[in-house]
Amino acid sequence: GFLSGLKLSTTRSDILRAALEGVALNLNFARLALCKTGIRTDSMLLTGGGAKSSLWRRIFADVYAMRVRTSSVNQDAASLGAAALAMKTLGMIRSYSEIDGLHVLDEPLPPDSENAEKYAEIYGRFRALAEAEIVF
Numbered sequence: 001g002f003l004s005g006l007k008l009s010t011t012r013s014d015i016l017r018a019a020l021e022g023v024a025l026n027l028n029f030a031r032l033a034l035c036k037t038g039i040r041t042d043s044m045l046l047t048g049g050g051a052k053s054s055l056w057r058r059i060f061a062d063v064y065a066m067r068v069r070t071s072s073v074n075q076d077a078a079s080l081g082a083a084a085l086a087m088k089t090l091g092m093i094r095s096y097s098e099i100d101g102l103h104v105l106d107e108p109l110p111p112d113s114e115n116a117e118k119y120a121e122i123y124g125r126f127r128a129l130a131e132a133e134i135v136f
Contacts, residue, residue: 004129020056024063025119025126031064043067043108047077062115063123067108 003018043066050056051070061068073080080102087093 061111063119065111065116069108070106072104
């Protein structure tokens with residue numbers, strides 16, 4: 001990866017935000033690839049430590065132009081998934097629906113339409129840069 005457009009006035013905050021936006025824009029490649037297979041969704045579930053950040057949630061909502069949801073499980077989503085697989089394998093539960101109550105979704109964060117439009121334009125430039133053969 002790299003940063004483009006750096007100036008003497010670029011701050012640490014600018015670089016941090018660029019890193020967060022870069023992750024969201026890059027993951028958009030995968031999301032759009034799934035859309036080409038016919039998989040569509042109008043919202044996404046964001047889990048883990050990043051889901052605690054209102055900025056991180058806002059960036060994803062706007063880059064993906066869709067509602068972002070978080071879960072009461074949050075950082076423990078992977079652990080819950082592993083535990084559910086083990087419990088089902090061991091016959092402790094018959095169906096994954098038996099643990100549904102542990103996973104409560106928060107209110108969705110809708111995208112900001114103005115930001116989503118800007119990110120759609122930025123995504124085109126981002127993709128062009130990502131696919132460019134740059135020789136140093």
